[in-house]
Amino acid sequence: MTRYMLSVHSVADDAREPMTAEEMQHSWQDIQKLEAEMQATGAWVFSGRLHEPETATVVRVAQGEILTTDGPFVEAREHLGGFYIINAEDLDAALALAAKVTRVIRTPIEVRPFADFADEPKR
Amino acid sequence: MADVDEAAIGRIFRDNSGRSVAALIRVFGDIDVAEDAVQEAFAVALSKWPRDGLPPNPGGWITTTARKRAIDRLRRASRERELLGQVASSSTMNDEPDSVEESGPVHDDRLRLIFTCCHPALSREAQVALTLRLLGGLSTEEVARSFLVAEPTMAQRVVRAKHKIKAARIPYRVPADHELPGRLRAVLSVVYLIYNAGLNSPSERGLCAEAIRLGRLLATLMPDEPEVAGLLALVLLTEARRASRIAADGSLVVLGEQDRSRWDRALIDEGQRIVRWCLRRNQPGPYQLQAAINAVHADAATIEDTDWPQIVALYDQLLQVAPTPVVALNRAVAIGEVSGPAAALALVDELDLSNYFPFHATRADLLRRLGRTREASAAYARAAALAPTDAERDFLRHGGRGHRS
Numbered sequence: 001m002t003r004y005m006l007s008v009h010s011v012a013d014d015a016r017e018p019m020t021a022e023e024m025q026h027s028w029q030d031i032q033k034l035e036a037e038m039q040a041t042g043a044w045v046f047s048g049r050l051h052e053p054e055t056a057t058v059v060r061v062a063q064g065e066i067l068t069t070d071g072p073f074v075e076a077r078e079h080l081g082g083f084y085i086i087n088a089e090d091l092d093a094a095l096a097l098a099a100k101v102t103r104v105i106r107t108p109i110e111v112r113p114f115a116d117f118a119d120e121p122k123r
Numbered sequence: 124m125a126d127v128d129e130a131a132i133g134r135i136f137r138d139n140s141g142r143s144v145a146a147l148i149r150v151f152g153d154i155d156v157a158e159d160a161v162q163e164a165f166a167v168a169l170s171k172w173p174r175d176g177l178p179p180n181p182g183g184w185i186t187t188t189a190r191k192r193a194i195d196r197l198r199r200a201s202r203e204r205e206l207l208g209q210v211a212s213s214s215t216m217n218d219e220p221d222s223v224e225e226s227g228p229v230h231d232d233r234l235r236l237i238f239t240c241c242h243p244a245l246s247r248e249a250q251v252a253l254t255l256r257l258l259g260g261l262s263t264e265e266v267a268r269s270f271l272v273a274e275p276t277m278a279q280r281v282v283r284a285k286h287k288i289k290a291a292r293i294p295y296r297v298p299a300d301h302e303l304p305g306r307l308r309a310v311l312s313v314v315y316l317i318y319n320a321g322l323n324s325p326s327e328r329g330l331c332a333e334a335i336r337l338g339r340l341l342a343t344l345m346p347d348e349p350e351v352a353g354l355l356a357l358v359l360l361t362e363a364r365r366a367s368r369i370a371a372d373g374s375l376v377v378l379g380e381q382d383r384s385r386w387d388r389a390l391i392d393e394g395q396r397i398v399r400w401c402l403r404r405n406q407p408g409p410y411q412l413q414a415a416i417n418a419v420h421a422d423a424a425t426i427e428d429t430d431w432p433q434i435v436a437l438y439d440q441l442l443q444v445a446p447t448p449v450v451a452l453n454r455a456v457a458i459g460e461v462s463g464p465a466a467a468l469a470l471v472d473e474l475d476l477s478n479y480f481p482f483h484a485t486r487a488d489l490l491r492r493l494g495r496t497r498e499a500s501a502a503y504a505r506a507a508a509l510a511p512t513d514a515e516r517d518f519l520r521h522g523g524r525g526h527r528s
Contacts (some may be wrong), residue, residue: 002291002292004291089294090292090294091242091244091291091292091293091294092293092294092298092302095244107184111291112291113290113291113292117291
């Protein structure tokens with residue numbers, strides 16, 4: 001088993017038509033179904049949706065002092081909108097799940113392996 | 124006994140290393156372990172074979188020796204227990220410890236390996252580099268030279284790709300039926316890209332041979348896939364004409380002016396036989412149709428004898444399955460032979476291909492045939508400025524004429 005993060009990348013001021021209330025309802029139901037399926041198969045570890053990047057705060061050390069600033073770390077049109085953490089047999093299995101999610105939410109998903117997890121003893 | 128010198132041993136290893144590396148990756152689950160082990164077996168062969176002569180089955184000897192070396196090395200390594208544990212669990216299907224050599228077309232390790240090398244999660248450059256290195260037995264230096272890339276750049280590309288395979292756990296298996304068409308397309312385009320890299324760079328004709336070898340391997344391992352057969356037929360029929368494509372002075376010879384007596388009849392016969400098999404299967408795809416077009420050309424004793432209406436019909440079909448402007452351009456050329464240059468030019472001028480040198484070369488040729496000399500010269504100049512190889516540039520600067528080969 002390898003652990004992967006599926007990060008959902010949203011694009012600011014996306015030119016697409018916003019979803020109608022009905023489409024949102026459908027999409028939400030589909031997501032619920034998909035997450036239930038992931039939990040049933042044991043793939044799901046954790047998932048979450050994030051508020052928009054304007055709500056972010058950055059903390060860093062500057063000249064030995066903690067410096068707190070407003071805003072996302074990287075100003076970009078694309079930002080992390082949410083993520084899934086899953087366990088999958090291999091990349092193909094992870095990509096297949098990512099494909100199901102992106103079909104529902106219509107936003108690109110980046111699939112990345114966690115470091116070291118593969119080295120843990122198998123259960 | 125024939126001389127067993129270093130060059131001969133090198134050739135034997137190159138012919139067999141793909142099979143050995145593939146088998147050892149399955150056993151050890153690690154590309155680097157497999158490659159290092161085959162390299163060590165090579166060193167052993169260099170000292171043993173010239174003295175003792177060739178073993179009865181050199182390919183089997185390489186795999187067995189490499190496997191023993193890898194196990195010795197893993198025993199010595201600090202991660203011994205863990206890795207050997209993985210070996211034990213990954214080779215449960217394989218009780219006989221020496222049966223590393225797997226048989227049966229469906230489970231050939233090389234087939235697994237080529238699907239790993241050509242996984243869509245890897246860049247096309249990485250797919251090509253890994254395929255040539257792991258299946259073709261080319262060194263990183265040879266791969267780098269073939270693609271005009273600095274060796275450190277190529278080495279880094281290979282290292283990154285191998286790291287990604289390991290870290291992201293790109294699987295080592297033949298895709299399931301429902302994934303196969305898409306995954307197979309990637310494999311076929313890597314092989315075709317390797318062939319064309321050799322075709323367009325006369326100093327690297329080894330790449331053509333390598334692509335044909337891979338094409339034959341795929342056709343043996345996947346005998347029921349018409350597009351695999353189509354790709355093999357396409358490269359064989361193209362290869363049959365390769366020698367006549369370049370003149371003694373290195374310039375390009377167009378199809379209409381090639382010395383057809385220099386075409387390789389054995390390759391043409393083989394390619395045409397495969398094309399006929401594809402026609403009977405009647406599941407046309409882009410490679411089969413391109414092969415069929417080449418088969419029609421190969422049938423004509425002279426350019427005038429070419430069955431152009433048949434070629435137009437095949438391009439019509441090809442345009443349906445592969446609706447690209449390049450296909451549309453080649454179809455227009457064929458239409459020019461049936462309906463005249465004016466009809467072809469009208470089609471060509473609708474295409475958006477201004478950075479593709481054959482587009483300008485084709486326009487130049489059609490304009491010349493229509494007597495529009497000044498426009499033709501301008502188009503030749505534009506084509507020459509864009510042409511990638513010296514042979515093509517020279518040809519175009521001399522106001523090339525006839526058909527593209």
